[in-house]
Amino acid sequence: MAKLIVSYANRDGAKFDRAYYEATHMALLDEHWAATGFLGWEVLYPADSGQPFAAMAILRFKDQPSIDASLGAPGTAAVVGDVPNFTDLEPTLFRTSN
Structure with a gap:
């Protein structure tokens, strides 16, 4: 299993629904x-x-190639495009090696 951690660093006045x-x-x-x-x-x-x-968010995938495939999938544009609907914070991605 591989994991991708998505974090949203907080700041004063930020929105997160x-x-x-x-x-x-x-x-x-x-x-x-x-x-x-x-x-x-x-x-x-x-x-x-x-x-x-x-x-x-801890996102779990079958393996590292699955992370690559997901991030490169056509639907990823919809995922990324949805971010402003719930936050004005910039997400940071972190891949784990285990």
Whole structure:
């Protein structure tokens, strides 16, 4: 299994719609990446406002080539294009080696 971590570094005044993120945005991942080895997701939110991130998502894939295939899939444009609908924060991607 391979993982891709998507983090949203927080800043004062930032917007992050948790309900939209989980109900709508993550459904886009399920829809567009299921055929390319995407296995599922988990979202972590900070325990308090003093944390450096608004959210972090752990995306699980079959293997590293599945991450590449998902990021290169035609539906990825819809996934990326949806980001402004729930946040004004810039997502950062981090690949794990395990």
